Amino acid sequence: MNRYVELKNHQREIYYFRLRLVLSLGFVAVMLLILLLRFFYLQVFRHDYFHTLADSNRIYVVPIVPNRGLILDRNGVVMAQNYSGYTLEIAPAKVTDMDALIAELSKLVEITPKDIKRFQKLLTERQTLETMPIRSQLSDEEVARISAQQFRFPGVEIKARLFREYPYTDQTSHLIGYVGRINQKDIDQLEEDDAVSNYLGSDYIGKTGIEQSYERDLHGKTGFEQVEVDAGGRAVRVLSRTAPQSGSNLMLTLDAKLQEVAENAFGEYRGALVALDPTNGEVLAFVSKPGYDPGLFIDGIDTDTWDELNNSPDTPLNNRALRGQYPPGSTIKPFMALAGLYYGTRSPTRSISDPGYYLLPGSRHQYRDWKAGGHGAVDMFKSIVISCDTYFYGLATEMGIDNMHSYLARFGFGQKTGLDMEGETSGLLPSPEWKAKRYQQVWYPGDTVSAGIGQGYNLVTPVQLAFATAILANDGVAFQPHLVRETRPASGSPVLTMPKQLFDLKIDPANLKLVKSAMEAVTKPGGTAAVAGYGAPYRLAGKTGTAQVIAIKQGEKYDAKKISEYNRDHAWFIAFAPADKPRIAMAVLVENGGHGGTTAAPIARKVMDYYLLGKIPQPLQTVTQKSGEQSD
Amino acid sequence: MNARQLKQRLMQNLDPVLLGALGGFALVSLVLLYSASDGNWLRVLAQAGNIAVAFTAMWLVASMPLHYLMRAAVPMYVFGLLLLLLVMTPLGVASHGATRWLNIGVATIQPSELMKIAVPLMMAWYFEKNEAVLKLKNYFVAAILLLVPVALIAKQPDLGTAILIGASGFYVLFLAGLSWRLMIGGALAALASAPFLWSAMHDYQRHRILMLLDPSQDALGKGYHTIQGMIAVGSGGILGKGYMNGTQTHLDFLPERTTDFIFAVWSEEFGLIGNLLLLSLYVFVIGRGFIITANASTYFTRLMAGSITLTFFTYAFVNMGMVSGILPVVGVPLPLISYGGTSMLTLMLGFGILMSIQTNKKLVKT
Numbered sequence: 001m002n003r004y005v006e007l008k009n010h011q012r013e014i015y016y017f018r019l020r021l022v023l024s025l026g027f028v029a030v031m032l033l034i035l036l037l038r039f040f041y042l043q044v045f046r047h048d049y050f051h052t053l054a055d056s057n058r059i060y061v062v063p064i065v066p067n068r069g070l071i072l073d074r075n076g077v078v079m080a081q082n083y084s085g086y087t088l089e090i091a092p093a094k095v096t097d098m099d100a101l102i103a104e105l106s107k108l109v110e111i112t113p114k115d116i117k118r119f120q121k122l123l124t125e126r127q128t129l130e131t132m133p134i135r136s137q138l139s140d141e142e143v144a145r146i147s148a149q150q151f152r153f154p155g156v157e158i159k160a161r162l163f164r165e166y167p168y169t170d171q172t173s174h175l176i177g178y179v180g181r182i183n184q185k186d187i188d189q190l191e192e193d194d195a196v197s198n199y200l201g202s203d204y205i206g207k208t209g210i211e212q213s214y215e216r217d218l219h220g221k222t223g224f225e226q227v228e229v230d231a232g233g234r235a236v237r238v239l240s241r242t243a244p245q246s247g248s249n250l251m252l253t254l255d256a257k258l259q260e261v262a263e264n265a266f267g268e269y270r271g272a273l274v275a276l277d278p279t280n281g282e283v284l285a286f287v288s289k290p291g292y293d294p295g296l297f298i299d300g301i302d303t304d305t306w307d308e309l310n311n312s313p314d315t316p317l318n319n320r321a322l323r324g325q326y327p328p329g330s331t332i333k334p335f336m337a338l339a340g341l342y343y344g345t346r347s348p349t350r351s352i353s354d355p356g357y358y359l360l361p362g363s364r365h366q367y368r369d370w371k372a373g374g375h376g377a378v379d380m381f382k383s384i385v386i387s388c389d390t391y392f393y394g395l396a397t398e399m400g401i402d403n404m405h406s407y408l409a410r411f412g413f414g415q416k417t418g419l420d421m422e423g424e425t426s427g428l429l430p431s432p433e434w435k436a437k438r439y440q441q442v443w444y445p446g447d448t449v450s451a452g453i454g455q456g457y458n459l460v461t462p463v464q465l466a467f468a469t470a471i472l473a474n475d476g477v478a479f480q481p482h483l484v485r486e487t488r489p490a491s492g493s494p495v496l497t498m499p500k501q502l503f504d505l506k507i508d509p510a511n512l513k514l515v516k517s518a519m520e521a522v523t524k525p526g527g528t529a530a531v532a533g534y535g536a537p538y539r540l541a542g543k544t545g546t547a548q549v550i551a552i553k554q555g556e557k558y559d560a561k562k563i564s565e566y567n568r569d570h571a572w573f574i575a576f577a578p579a580d581k582p583r584i585a586m587a588v589l590v591e592n593g594g595h596g597g598t599t600a601a602p603i604a605r606k607v608m609d610y611y612l613l614g615k616i617p618q619p620l621q622t623v624t625q626k627s628g629e630q631s632d
Numbered sequence: 633m634n635a636r637q638l639k640q641r642l643m644q645n646l647d648p649v650l651l652g653a654l655g656g657f658a659l660v661s662l663v664l665l666y667s668a669s670d671g672n673w674l675r676v677l678a679q680a681g682n683i684a685v686a687f688t689a690m691w692l693v694a695s696m697p698l699h700y701l702m703r704a705a706v707p708m709y710v711f712g713l714l715l716l717l718l719v720m721t722p723l724g725v726a727s728h729g730a731t732r733w734l735n736i737g738v739a740t741i742q743p744s745e746l747m748k749i750a751v752p753l754m755m756a757w758y759f760e761k762n763e764a765v766l767k768l769k770n771y772f773v774a775a776i777l778l779l780v781p782v783a784l785i786a787k788q789p790d791l792g793t794a795i796l797i798g799a800s801g802f803y804v805l806f807l808a809g810l811s812w813r814l815m816i817g818g819a820l821a822a823l824a825s826a827p828f829l830w831s832a833m834h835d836y837q838r839h840r841i842l843m844l845l846d847p848s849q850d851a852l853g854k855g856y857h858t859i860q861g862m863i864a865v866g867s868g869g870i871l872g873k874g875y876m877n878g879t880q881t882h883l884d885f886l887p888e889r890t891t892d893f894i895f896a897v898w899s900e901e902f903g904l905i906g907n908l909l910l911l912s913l914y915v916f917v918i919g920r921g922f923i924i925t926a927n928a929s930t931y932f933t934r935l936m937a938g939s940i941t942l943t944f945f946t947y948a949f950v951n952m953g954m955v956s957g958i959l960p961v962v963g964v965p966l967p968l969i970s971y972g973g974t975s976m977l978t979l980m981l982g983f984g985i986l987m988s989i990q991t992n993k994k995l996v997k998t
Binding site: 017050228 | 803806809862868869879880883884904908925934938942945952956957958
C-alpha cells in the first residue's frame with residue numbers, strides 16, 4: 001500500500017483535480033438550470049395550452065341521434081315508423097381496391113347491381129372518413145357470415161341503424177313524403193338555420209311531404225355524450241351524458257282509411273283529391289296519383305330507378321294535389337254566380353236565351369257552349385245545374401275582368417292556401433295587370449269570356465280548389481287548411497292545432513242558398529253529376545268541370561277517341577256534403593278523365609259515402625255512359 | 633471474526649447518507665410505478681425484486697476492498713469487448729431493428745450494460761497505472777479504450793448507451809487532466825465531422841433529431857413520444873393532477889410510461905413542485921458524489937468516483953431532457969426510477985463503488 005503515498009506533486013495534482021471538479025459542478029448546475037427553466041416554461045408558462053391539449057386528447061363528444069317521431073293518422077294508425085336493422089358499411093378511406101372488396105363481399109352476402117350503383121353514387125356525393133352503407137337490412141345469418149370473416153376486410157363494418165318505414169308505401173308518398181340521406185344542399189340549409197349541430201350523427205332528413213315540412217318536430221334534439229377515450233380511440237368511460245330528445249309524434253288530420261278509399265277510387269286513373277273539413281280546415285284526404293315507393297329514397301336511390309321515375313309519362317314524382325296547376329273549367333261557375341249576385345250583374349231570376357254560343361258585342365267570333373244548339377232559356381240556378389257556358393260568357397263580360405278578379409281572389413284563387421306542406425304553387429288568377437306584366441299585352445274582351453268559364457289563363461291546384469269549395473260550403477267562413485292535428489312531444493303535453501279562422505266573406509245568405517241549392521241539383525237527375533249522385537242518402541252538392549289540355553280550333557269538334565290519351569281533357573269535380581251542414585268538402589281531379597260527371601264525381605261519391613256513412617266501396621266499377629248527352 | 637463482526641463490518645462499508653437517498657429513490661420508484669402501471673401489483677413487486685437485487689449487489693461491491701476492483705478492470709473490459717464483438721456474429725439477437733443482445737442459452741444479456749462500468753473502470757485503471765508518467769499519448773490511448781466500445785455499441789445501434797458510455801469515459805479523461813487545447817480542438821473536429829456523422833447515421837436516428845426541432849412534423853409517428861411527453865409535463869402545471877390522476881398516463885397516450893417515459897407520469901401527477909422535489913433528490917445524491925470524489929485519496933478512486941457521479945447526473949439529465957422535449961428521444965431510462973433490472977443494477981454497482989471509495993478512505997484515516 002506504499003505506492004499511494006509516493007505521488008509526485010501530490011498537492012498540485014489535488015488542486016488541479018478539484019478545479020476540474022468545481023468546473024464539473026458548474027456544468028451540472030447550468031444543465032440543471034436549463035431543466036428547471038424548461039419545466040417552468042412547460043408547466044407554468046404554457047400550462048393552459050398543454051392542459052387544453054390533454055383534454056382534447058382524451059375527450060370526445062359523441063352525438064346520440066334521437067328517435068324520429070312517428071306519423072299517425074287522426075285515429076292513431078301508423079303512417080311512418082322506425083325499425084332497427086343492420087347495414088353493411090364500408091369506410092372508403094380504408095379501402096384500396098373497392099371493386100375487389102365488393103366482389104369479395106358479394107360472395108358472402110347478396111349485393112345487387114342496384115346496391116352497387118347506389119353506393120357509388122354515395123361515394124361521389126360524400127367525401128368523408130365515415131362509413132357508407134352498401135347493403136341494408138341484413139338478415140341475422142348474413143350478419144353472422146360477415147362477422148365471422150370481418151378480419152379479412154379492414155374498413156368493413158356492420159352497423160345497426162334505425163330505418164324509416166312507410167306502411168302505406170305509394171299511397172301516401174306525396175302526403176307523408178320520405179326521409180333521405182342528408183346531402184350538401186341539406187347541410188347548407190341547416191347551416192343557414194343554425195341547426196347543423198343538432199344533426200351531428202344523423203343520417204337522414206325529411207325530403208318531401210310532412211317529413212319535410214315538420215322536420216323540426218319530427219327530428220327531436222340530438223343528445224351528447226362526453227366520452228373519455230384512450231390513445232387507441234376506445235371509450236374508457238362516459239364523463240357526462242345529455243340524453244337525446246325523441247322527435248314529436250305527429251297526429252295528422254287525415255283519416256288513413258278514407259285516404260285508402262280515395263286512392264282506390266281512382267282505379268287506374270291519374271289525378272288528385274283533396275278533402276277538407278270546411279268547419280275547421282282539417283285535411284281529411286290528400287291524394288296524388290300515381291305515387292311511388294318512398295322506401296326507394298331512404299338509402300339513396302340508384303340512378304336507373306330515378307331515371308325511370310323521373311322520365312315516366314305518368315310523372316309519379318309530381319305532387320299533383322299540391323303543385324299541379326290546371327284550368328278549373330266549369331268548377332269556377334258557382335263562384336262566378338256568387339260574384340254576379342254580389343255585383344248585381346245578374347239577378348237570380350233573370351234568364352238568358354242560349355243559342356249554343358256567345359257573341360261579344362260587335363264581334364262575329366262564336367264562343368261555343370259545350371252543347372251544340374244551346375240550352376234555351378237559362379236562369380242562374382239552371383246555369384249551374386246544366387253548366388251553361390253561354391250564361392257565364394255573358395256574365396263575365398258584363399261583370400268585367402277587374403270585378404271578376406277581385407271577387408274570385410277572395411276565395412283564394414291565384415294564391416297559395418298556406419297548407420303546412422312545402423312546395424305549394426299558387427295557381428293563376430289572371431288580370432289585365434298580370435297580362436301586361438307577363439306578356440306585355442293588353443287584356444282583350446275575349447280573355448274575359450274564356451276566364452268566365454274557368455279556361456283561358458286560369459290555373460288552380462287541387463288544394464286551392466278544395467279550399468275555395470270549403471269556404472263556399474262553410475258559408476264564406478274560411479279556415480286555414482292543415483295536415484297536422486296534434487303534435488305530441490316525447491315529454492310534455494300534446495299540442496293541438498287550433499282551427500284558425502282566416503276570414504269571413506259575409507256572403508248574402510240568399511245568394512249562398514241559391515248557389516248551394518243549384519249545386520245540390522247538379523247531383524240530382526237533370527244535373528251534370530246525376531249519375532254519381534244517384535241514390536245518395538245524404539244531401540250532396542257539387543259541380544263538374546273540364547280542363548282543356550289542348551285547344552280545339554274554331555269549328556272543330558272535340559273527339560276524345562281521336563286524340564292521344566295524355567291530351568284528353570282533365571275531369572274536375574268539386575263537392576261538399578251534407579249540403580245543409582257540410583262536414584266534408586273536396587276537389588277531385590282526374591287527369592285525362594274527360595268529363596267530370598263520369599270520372600271525377602263517382603270518386604267523390606265513394607269518398608263521401610265512406611266518410612259520412614262508413615260505407616266501404618265495392619271494387620271499382622266501370623262507369624258507363626247512360627246517354628249520348630254528356631256535360632262537362 | 634465472528635458473524636456479528638462481519639455484519640458490522642459490512643454495515644460499516646455503507647455510506648448512510650447515500651443509502652438514505654437511494655432508499656428514497658426506491659420508494660419513489662415503487663409508488664410511481666404503481667400509478668404508471670395502472671395499479672399493477674405484479675409489476676411493482678417485480679421492481680421491488682429488481683431493487684432488492686441491485687441493493688444487494690451494491691452492498692457486495694461496497695464491502696469489497698478496492699484493489700479487487702482494480703484487478704477486475706482489465707479482465708472485465710476485455711471480456712466485455714469480446715461479448716460486444718460476439719453480438720455482431722450470428723449469436724447476436726436482434727429486436728426492433730437493433731442487435732444488442734447475446735443469447736447465452738438460459739437468457740439473453742446485453743453486453744453494453746457491462747461496459748457502462750467496465751469502460752470507466754478500465755480508463756481509470758489505465759491512468760492510475762501511468763500516473764507517474766502521464767503524457768499526451770496516454771490520453772490518446774485512453775481515448776481509444778473509450779472509442780472502440782462506444783463505436784461498437786453505436787453500430788448496434790444503441791445511441792443512448794453509446795452516448796452515456798461516451799460521456800462517462802469523457803468525464804474520466806476530463807478529470808484526468810485532458811488539456812483544454814485538446815478538448816477545444818476535439819470539439820471543433822466533432823463540429824467539422826458533423827456532416828459526415830449525419831450521413832453515417834441511421835434513418836431513425838436522423839428522424840429523432842429532426843423531430844426534436846419540430847415534433848409536430850410527424851405527430852403520429854416519430855414525434856408522437858415527444859409530443860405526448862410534453863403534453864403530460866405541461867398539463868401537470870404547478871401542483872400536478874394528483875397521484876393516479878394523470879389522464880395522459882392512464883388513458884394510454886403516454887408510450888413507455890413505466891420505463892423511459894416514467895418521468896412524464898411523475899411530472900403530470902405532481903407538477904412543478906414534484907419536479908423540484910425529484911431534482912432535489914438527484915442534486916442531493918450528486919452532491920454527495922462530489923464530496924466523496926473530492927475526498928477520494930487516490931488517483932484511481934478520484935477518477936472513478938467523479939465519473940460515476942457525473943454519469944449518474946447525465947442519465948437523469950438526458951432522460952428528463954428527452955421527456956420534456958429538449959433532447960431527442962434516445963432510450964435512456966430515468967435512473968433508479970424507471971422499471972427494469974439491468975439499468976438499476978448497473979447504477980447501484982456504481983454506487984457500491986462510490987461507497988467503497990468513501991469507506992476505504994475512512995478506513996485509511998482510522
